[in-house]
Amino acid sequence: MFGLGAxxxxxxxxxxxxxxxxxxxxxxxxxxxxxxxxxxxxxxxAGIVTPAQDRLHFVAFDVTTDDRAELVDLLQEWTAAAARxxxxxxxxxxxxxxxxxxxxxxxxxxxxxxxxxGLTLTIGFGASLFDDxxxxxxxxxxxxxxxxxxxGEQLIPEISGxxxxxxxxxxxxxxxxxxxxxxxxxxFGKVSVRWSQLGFGRTSSTSRTQATPRNLMGFKDGxxxxxxxxxxxxxxxxxxxxxxxxxxxxxxxxxxxxxxxxTIETWDRTSLAEQEQIFGRDKGAGAPLGKKAxxxxxxxxAKGPDGKPMIAADAHVRLAHxxxxxxxxxxxxxxxxxxxxxxLGRLDAGLFFIAYQRDPRRQFVPVQMSLARNDSxxxxxxxxxxxxxxxxxxxxxxxxxxxxxxxxx
Amino acid sequence: MFGLGAxxxxxxxxxxxxxxxxxxxxxxxxxxxxxxxxxxxxxxxAGIVTPAQDRLHFVAFDVTTDDRAELVDLLQEWTAAAARxxxxxxxxxxxxxxxxxxxxxxxxxxxxxxxxxGLTLTIGFGASLFDDxxxxxxxxxxxxxxxxxxxGEQLIPEISGxxxxxxxxxxxxxxxxxxxxxxxxxxFGKVSVRWSQLGFGRTSSTSRTQATPRNLMGFKDGxxxxxxxxxxxxxxxxxxxxxxxxxxxxxxxxxxxxxxxxTIETWDRTSLAEQEQIFGRDKGAGAPLGKKAxxxxxxxxAKGPDGKPMIAADAHVRLAHxxxxxxxxxxxxxxxxxxxxxxLGRLDAGLFFIAYQRDPRRQFVPVQMSLARNDSxxxxxxxxxxxxxxxxxxxxxxxxxxxxxxxxx
Numbered sequence: 001m002f003g004l005g006a007x008x009x010x011x012x013x014x015x016x017x018x019x020x021x022x023x024x025x026x027x028x029x030x031x032x033x034x035x036x037x038x039x040x041x042x043x044x045x046a047g048i049v050t051p052a053q054d055r056l057h058f059v060a061f062d063v064t065t066d067d068r069a070e071l072v073d074l075l076q077e078w079t080a081a082a083a084r085x086x087x088x089x090x091x092x093x094x095x096x097x098x099x100x101x102x103x104x105x106x107x108x109x110x111x112x113x114x115x116x117x118g119l120t121l122t123i124g125f126g127a128s129l130f131d132d133x134x135x136x137x138x139x140x141x142x143x144x145x146x147x148x149x150x151x152g153e154q155l156i157p158e159i160s161g162x163x164x165x166x167x168x169x170x171x172x173x174x175x176x177x178x179x180x181x182x183x184x185x186x187x188f189g190k191v192s193v194r195w196s197q198l199g200f201g202r203t204s205s206t207s208r209t210q211a212t213p214r215n216l217m218g219f220k221d222g223x224x225x226x227x228x229x230x231x232x233x234x235x236x237x238x239x240x241x242x243x244x245x246x247x248x249x250x251x252x253x254x255x256x257x258x259x260x261x262x263t264i265e266t267w268d269r270t271s272l273a274e275q276e277q278i279f280g281r282d283k284g285a286g287a288p289l290g291k292k293a294x295x296x297x298x299x300x301x302a303k304g305p306d307g308k309p310m311i312a313a314d315a316h317v318r319l320a321h322x323x324x325x326x327x328x329x330x331x332x333x334x335x336x337x338x339x340x341x342x343x344l345g346r347l348d349a350g351l352f353f354i355a356y357q358r359d360p361r362r363q364f365v366p367v368q369m370s371l372a373r374n375d376s377x378x379x380x381x382x383x384x385x386x387x388x389x390x391x392x393x394x395x396x397x398x399x400x401x402x403x404x405x406x407x408x409x
Numbered sequence: 410m411f412g413l414g415a416x417x418x419x420x421x422x423x424x425x426x427x428x429x430x431x432x433x434x435x436x437x438x439x440x441x442x443x444x445x446x447x448x449x450x451x452x453x454x455a456g457i458v459t460p461a462q463d464r465l466h467f468v469a470f471d472v473t474t475d476d477r478a479e480l481v482d483l484l485q486e487w488t489a490a491a492a493r494x495x496x497x498x499x500x501x502x503x504x505x506x507x508x509x510x511x512x513x514x515x516x517x518x519x520x521x522x523x524x525x526x527g528l529t530l531t532i533g534f535g536a537s538l539f540d541d542x543x544x545x546x547x548x549x550x551x552x553x554x555x556x557x558x559x560x561g562e563q564l565i566p567e568i569s570g571x572x573x574x575x576x577x578x579x580x581x582x583x584x585x586x587x588x589x590x591x592x593x594x595x596x597f598g599k600v601s602v603r604w605s606q607l608g609f610g611r612t613s614s615t616s617r618t619q620a621t622p623r624n625l626m627g628f629k630d631g632x633x634x635x636x637x638x639x640x641x642x643x644x645x646x647x648x649x650x651x652x653x654x655x656x657x658x659x660x661x662x663x664x665x666x667x668x669x670x671x672t673i674e675t676w677d678r679t680s681l682a683e684q685e686q687i688f689g690r691d692k693g694a695g696a697p698l699g700k701k702a703x704x705x706x707x708x709x710x711a712k713g714p715d716g717k718p719m720i721a722a723d724a725h726v727r728l729a730h731x732x733x734x735x736x737x738x739x740x741x742x743x744x745x746x747x748x749x750x751x752x753l754g755r756l757d758a759g760l761f762f763i764a765y766q767r768d769p770r771r772q773f774v775p776v777q778m779s780l781a782r783n784d785s786x787x788x789x790x791x792x793x794x795x796x797x798x799x800x801x802x803x804x805x806x807x808x809x810x811x812x813x814x815x816x817x818x
Contacts, residue, residue, distance in 0.1 A: 055609075057747065059750075062754075064754075096627050096681070096692055096693070097681070097691070097692050097693030099681060100681070101680060101681045101682035101685075102680050102681075102682055103680055103681065104677065104678050104679055104680055104681070105627075105681050105684075105692070107627075108625075108626075108627050108673070108677055109623065109626075109627020109628070109692055110610070110623045110624065110625050110626070110627045110745070111623075112623060112627065112693070113620075113623075158752065159749075172610075173582075173609040173610065174609060174610035174623075174745065177609075177610075177625075177745070177747050177758070180756075181625075181673065181756060181758070184674075184756065185674070185677050188674070188678075192754025192755075193750040193754050193755060193756060194750070194754075195749060195750055196747070196749050196750045196756060197749060198607070198747055198748075198749070200464075200582040200583060200586075201519075201581075201582065201583035201586075211522070214518065214519045214520075214521060214522070214583075215519065216517075216519050216586075216590075217517075217518075217519070218505050218514075218516075218517050218518020218519045218521065219518070264517070264590065265593075265594070265597070268513060268517055268594050269513050269597075270513055271510060271511050271512055271513055272505070272506070272508060272509070272510045272511075272512065272513070272514050273510035273511055275514075276510075282506070283505055283506050283514070283518055284505070284506030284507070284521070336519070336583065336586070338466065338586050338605070338607055339607075339748065339749065340568075340604060340605050340606060340607070340748065341468075341602040341603070341604055341605045343567065345471075345601025345602050345603075346601075346602060347589075347590060347593065347602060347605060349586070349590070
C-alpha cells in the first residue's frame, strides 16, 4: 500500500508534518519521575484532587475476618504503611534489608532505591462492609446507595464491588504495584484480593496545570473536568459534609469505578466525521464542533448550515454535560488499560473510569443513566465492572488512621 | 501491630532511615520522557541492545492469510508505519486529523501530541511461519529449533508461540500500546492478535549507563547481563552471521520469551536469609553472598565458616552462570508484569522474560534446562508461556523492509 522508495517515503513524511501542524498543543508530559512526595496527612485524602499521576494500580479487597477489632487493627497497620510508602520509604520498619535474616522482610523490596514517584494511596469502603459483620449497618451513608442497573451494562461480578478498595497512583507503575502488594501482604489472613486493575495514561486532568490527555479512542478526555483550582465547585460537589447525613464522612468523597471495555477495532474503522459527531468535539484540538479551541464553551443551541444541531442530540458531550443534570459535576481521574488480548484476536482494552463526587445519587447516577440510554458511543463500549466506595476524610496525623471516624465516632 | 502514637511513628521512621542507608546506589530513574527518538534504520533492529526502556507491549500474531504476497505487503506496510511511529509521528500519512472526514483515520490518535518516548519496534518470525503456507519451509534456520520440554513448565498454548511477534518498548506505555494497536489495525484481515503482554519496570539493564533494576522478588536482576558496550561478546553471542547457516538472518538475533508467574505471596513469607540463599546474592546491594558490592566477581569456590559453599549448589546465580554452560551469555531485557488478580485472592504477577542470543540451542536451552532441573527458585515460579522467534536484521533504508532478506534473497 505504501510506496517504499525514497520519494514515497518523503511524501509520507510531508503529509505527517501537515497533519501534525494542526496540533497547537505542547506535548503532554506523560512520564515524570521528578516530583517529590505528596503529603499523606491532611483534611482530605490525597489521590483525589492531587494532579492525576500517570499510572494506576487499583485493588478491591474482600474482608475475610469477621472480627471488627482485627479490621480496625488492619486499617491502623495500613495507615502506618501508607504514610511511609507515600513518602518513598519501605512499608515497614523492618525493611527488605537491615532486618533479622531469619525473618521474612517487612517490605518486599522491589521499590528499593526508587523515589516516591508522586505515590498517593486512597482508601474506600464498599457498601458490603456495612452488612452485619462489623456492626456498621447503621453507619452506611445514604449516598452509598446501590447503583441502579444501567441499560446495556454487562457487569462481571468477580471484578466488581468489594468491601474495601485502595487506589494507588504514581508516576512509576513499579511504585504503585509495590504499594498495593505490600498492603495486600500486611492484610494476609484478614483480606484477600477480590480484583485489581492496572492503568496508564491518565484520561483526565485534575489540575489546570496539566494538559488534557487522550483516551484510547484518540480523543481528549476530561476537558471540562472539575479541577483542584475550582475551590467553590469542589466544596459544593466533591467533599461530603457533616450536614449530608453521615458525619463520619465529613471531608470524604464518594468514588465510582467502571471498567469500560472498548471495541477499538470497530471504532478504528469508523470515519473521522462519525467519530467527531459521536463525541461532539473534533479529534485534533478537542474543540466543540463548530468552535476552534479546546476550551471554547459548548453551545448546544448552535446549528450548522443544514439546520441541524452542530452537537448532535445523542453526542457524548451533550448527554454528559452538567447543564442537563442540575449542574452535576464529577471529578474524573480514570486511566487507559490494556489487559492483553481477548482470545478473539483483539486487544482487551478500554477505560478504567474513576470519578469522585459528593453524592452519586445526584451526580454519577443521572449522568450515567442519560449516557446509558442515549449515548451514540454505546455502540463501541461495554461496562464490565462497577464499584462504589465511600472514601473517608484524610488522616490528620500519626495518631489518626484510615476510617477512624467510622469506627470511633 | 504498629504503635500509632507520635512516638511510635517516629521510631518507625528512624528504622526506615537505617534500612535505607544500607543502599549506596543512586536512585534508578524508572520513568523518563526526555530521550529523543532512536534511529529506525540500521544494521540491526533497534530494541535489542537499545538501553532497555521502562515499558513493554509485546504482541504475538497469527497470520490469517495464506497469500505470501499479502504477507510481504503487510510487512512492507508495517515497516513504513514503524519507521514513522518510532520517530514520534503518526502511523500513516492520513493521520487522525487532517484527513478526509468521510474516511477512517490512518492513525488511532491516542498518541497525538506525545513525544517518541524512546519507542522501538522489533519484529520476530516464529517457527510456525515456516510451515507450508508461504513457501518458507526450506528457509527455517536450524537455530529456530523447537525448544525442548523443560521440567515443571505449565505452558498455556493460547498465550504461547505465534507466527509473528512485535516487541514495543518505550518510556511511555501509551506510546507502546499505540504502536502495537496501529500495527494490529494495519494488519486487519491478514493477522489476528494471538496474545499480548504489557510490562513495566525493566528487569535488566542492557547498557552500563543504566542502574540495575529489581524484579518483583525484590532482587536486582541482570547484573551480569550482556550489555551494548560489550562489543566482542555481542559479536560472538548476540548476532547471527551468514556463516551460521541461514544467510538471511545475518545481523539478526533469536528471541526467547517466557512468561514466568511468581507466587509472590509465598515468596513474601520466606525469610531474608532463605531468599538470599536462593538467589546467591544479598537483597540490598545485590552483592554475591560473601562479597560486598554488586559487581564483585562471583566466586563459586568460596566456602563459609561452616565449610559449605557461600553460594549454594542450587542457587540461581550459580546454575545460570555462563561458566557452567560453555560461556553461554544471554542479552536479557525482561519486564515485570501484574495482570490483575487470579481469582484466588492473589495478584497475578511475575516476570515476562525476554532474551536475545545467537543460537538458543547453545544459550537459552542449556541454561534453562539447568535451572528447570535444579533451581531452588522453582518453588516460587511457574513458566506459563513460551515464545521463540527469529528476529531478522535491521531495515537498512526506506527501500528495505522487515524480513526482506527472508522473502527476497
